[in-house]
Amino acid sequence: MRDYPQSVLDEIARTRAVLVTLHAELPRWDLVVWTAGNVSQRVVVGAAPSADDLLVIKPSGVTYDELTPESMVVCDLDGTLVDGTRSPSSDTAAHAYVYRHMPHIGGVVHTHSTYATAWAARGEPVPCVLTMMADEFGGDVPIGPFALIGDDSIGRGIVETLQGSRSPAVLMRNHGPFTIGKDAQAAVKAAVMVEEVARTVHIARQLGDTVPIAQSDIDSLYARYQNVYGQDTER
Numbered sequence: 001m002r003d004y005p006q007s008v009l010d011e012i013a014r015t016r017a018v019l020v021t022l023h024a025e026l027p028r029w030d031l032v033v034w035t036a037g038n039v040s041q042r043v044v045v046g047a048a049p050s051a052d053d054l055l056v057i058k059p060s061g062v063t064y065d066e067l068t069p070e071s072m073v074v075c076d077l078d079g080t081l082v083d084g085t086r087s088p089s090s091d092t093a094a095h096a097y098v099y100r101h102m103p104h105i106g107g108v109v110h111t112h113s114t115y116a117t118a119w120a121a122r123g124e125p126v127p128c129v130l131t132m133m134a135d136e137f138g139g140d141v142p143i144g145p146f147a148l149i150g151d152d153s154i155g156r157g158i159v160e161t162l163q164g165s166r167s168p169a170v171l172m173r174n175h176g177p178f179t180i181g182k183d184a185q186a187a188v189k190a191a192v193m194v195e196e197v198a199r200t201v202h203i204a205r206q207l208g209d210t211v212p213i214a215q216s217d218i219d220s221l222y223a224r225y226q227n228v229y230g231q232d233t234e235r
């Protein structure tokens, strides 16, 4: 790690602390059990995001209450360990692939949250029938391909599915949700939101047919939420 400038080392230390807080959000919102799931954040090494960047991620198989800044693992974007006393998450290759191929993405989250994973088990996209879905996902929550862990397959499935979508979430078939964002906090928010809408639409389906939203309305809602919501001009 000594080959990196102090500014990068400082950002790594800050990111390690941020990731402890963000990992705690997964059990807080009932998105994981035991050691399932993981959160990572990109650390930009040069003047702009590139394949030379680093990622910080949780150690594999460690329970959430044991996570500390020091336990967080640093890898390069080939998934090779750069700094850490434990093995990196078993999903590190998937996170690294996303960062290599989506330079605008700064955070990746994976959970096994119940309702989103149930949709993944059925291989059916969550239809955009809620204004909240239009706001957050700009349309349906897509299904990604079945992919075995251990190489670039999961990461490739995430990127191939999301590159053409406004959604920050993909339901990898038979596995569960992966979410992306400008940073890890944005990706954690998407993980919370995808479980919420997966649950609501599931319950709606149990009560009867859902009613689609016109594409023009989805586009209008998405544009407002992404560009106006929460800003001073909203008030």
Ligand SMILES: O=C(CO)[C@@H](O)[C@H](O)COP(=O)(O)O
Pocket (backbone or CB within 6 Å): 035, 036, 037, 038, 058, 059, 060, 061, 062, 088, 089, 090, 091, 110, 149
């Ligand atoms: O989905 C998987 C494995 O298929 C992972 O999310 C595990 O559930 C958590 O693995 P670690 O991050 O602890 O290695």
